[in-house]
Amino acid sequence: MNIGIVTTKYGQLQGIDQDGYTVFKGIPYAKPPVGDLRWKAPQAPEAWEGVRYADQFGNRCFQGDRPPGDFYHKEFFADKTYVPPMSEDSLYLNIWTPAGSVGNKLPVAFWIHGGGFTGGFGTEREFDGDAFCQKGVILVTINYRLGALGFLAHSWLSQENEKGLSGNYGILDQVAALKWVYENISGFGGDPSNITVFGQSAGSMSVQTLISSQLTEGMIAKAILQSGGGYNSGLNQDRSLEEAKELGEEFVRLTGATSLAELKALTPEKIQEVSTIMSMEVLMSIEANKQSAISLPFTPIIDGYLLKDGYNTLVDQGRYHNIPYMIGSCQNDIGVTPEMIAKGERSQLYNGCVNWSLAGEKLGRKPSHVYYFSREMLGDDAGAFHSSELWYIFGTLRRCWRPKEEADYCLSEKMVGYWTNFARNGDPNGPGLPEWKPCTSTDPYVHELKG
Numbered sequence: 001m002n003i004g005i006v007t008t009k010y011g012q013l014q015g016i017d018q019d020g021y022t023v024f025k026g027i028p029y030a031k032p033p034v035g036d037l038r039w040k041a042p043q044a045p046e047a048w049e050g051v052r053y054a055d056q057f058g059n060r061c062f063q064g065d066r067p068p069g070d071f072y073h074k075e076f077f078a079d080k081t082y083v084p085p086m087s088e089d090s091l092y093l094n095i096w097t098p099a100g101s102v103g104n105k106l107p108v109a110f111w112i113h114g115g116g117f118t119g120g121f122g123t124e125r126e127f128d129g130d131a132f133c134q135k136g137v138i139l140v141t142i143n144y145r146l147g148a149l150g151f152l153a154h155s156w157l158s159q160e161n162e163k164g165l166s167g168n169y170g171i172l173d174q175v176a177a178l179k180w181v182y183e184n185i186s187g188f189g190g191d192p193s194n195i196t197v198f199g200q201s202a203g204s205m206s207v208q209t210l211i212s213s214q215l216t217e218g219m220i221a222k223a224i225l226q227s228g229g230g231y232n233s234g235l236n237q238d239r240s241l242e243e244a245k246e247l248g249e250e251f252v253r254l255t256g257a258t259s260l261a262e263l264k265a266l267t268p269e270k271i272q273e274v275s276t277i278m279s280m281e282v283l284m285s286i287e288a289n290k291q292s293a294i295s296l297p298f299t300p301i302i303d304g305y306l307l308k309d310g311y312n313t314l315v316d317q318g319r320y321h322n323i324p325y326m327i328g329s330c331q332n333d334i335g336v337t338p339e340m341i342a343k344g345e346r347s348q349l350y351n352g353c354v355n356w357s358l359a360g361e362k363l364g365r366k367p368s369h370v371y372y373f374s375r376e377m378l379g380d381d382a383g384a385f386h387s388s389e390l391w392y393i394f395g396t397l398r399r400c401w402r403p404k405e406e407a408d409y410c411l412s413e414k415m416v417g418y419w420t421n422f423a424r425n426g427d428p429n430g431p432g433l434p435e436w437k438p439c440t441s442t443d444p445y446v447h448e449l450k451g
Helices: 070-076 129-135 146-149 155-159 169-188 202-211 241-255 260-264 268-288 311-316 338-343 346-361 406-425
Strands: 006-007 009-014 024-030 051-053 090-096 105-114 138-142 191-199 222-226 325-330 370-374 448-451
Touching: 009 311, 070 268, 090 129, 090 169, 090 406, 105 202, 105 406, 129 138, 129 370, 129 406, 146 169, 146 268, 155 241, 155 260, 169 191, 169 202, 191 202, 191 406, 202 222, 222 406, 241 268, 241 448, 311 346, 325 346, 346 370
Parallel strands: 009 051, 105 138, 105 191, 191 222, 222 325, 325 370, 370 448
Antiparallel strands: 006 009, 024 090, 090 138
């Protein structure tokens, strides 16, 4: 039995019935951030009359498309049937629910996509809620503002803000989407007290930002951090508002705008063009200075409101949500070289995942469940590359262009089980699955996912 028409705070929704679940596509969780709402915190969406048909995925935020020769283009974006139009009007979420009635109170998994805070969207080819629904878990995916549209800080923008702040719009979008889900998911048969936020790469860095913020208190029951974040992981950047404003000054200079009015009059295409230039400048600076750290021009900002302090400092002080965590990385992840693999050395990202669990244990919290994804995918020599686990955790291997073996499908079934068990009760273990011990100071166990 499918759930039928759902009533939310803003109106009624009708989704698309599938075999055993219903999918609701393109639900607006905020007003379109256009016109005067560009570079402002998200506003509550408008209510609607009658029944809204949630049958089409929403627009993705403006971003630079990857060229056909790009590795990730072939991996995730080559099939254009999964690529929606770009628009500033992009603040939409999607819900896959196996609930048959409002009273089911199912666990909810809230997914935040990666893409370096400059690309990606919640309906990429590798994302789907079918496998989670089969395990009795609701999946939510979201879009949020990216690049300069999501993270531009500048004195002009701060001056018109009542708190004297600018930037972080993309993360505030995520907070708004989470709040929408918290307030409305019961109508989809979900349990608002059992929401797991999870994300990969920039999505994982976003998760760490959300669980480090007072703005999300009481809305997150558990969290999963995939290939991003952690403690002393080498990925999270502690960018102050003043540093972000300096980058913002450079951005505005490149646009040619000489006033706030001119800045707001820029087309999204122009903003994207300059965002791309900024990204290239940062990359060239890293090369010139032989830096090994990941540096991105548009990231979450320590503004004293959304984020009070640096990521490691907040962990040291225990100023992050005291909830169950899963965290991990891939064998050929960011910062990993072939020489390291040959020597059996682990990356800073890998160590940052272990460090996260041990730091929590030191604070008297439950240790985390740490994983290491090492299944080398077939079709080329990329191995278990950054993002490769996504096909497995969403059960979408059949959409992937790569050759597969039975071991791949078996591993995917295990991972869907681990992830959905964790969403259900804060522990990935369950019947029929190999034991996954927590990572502790006396036994720093890391669960290898390899087939």
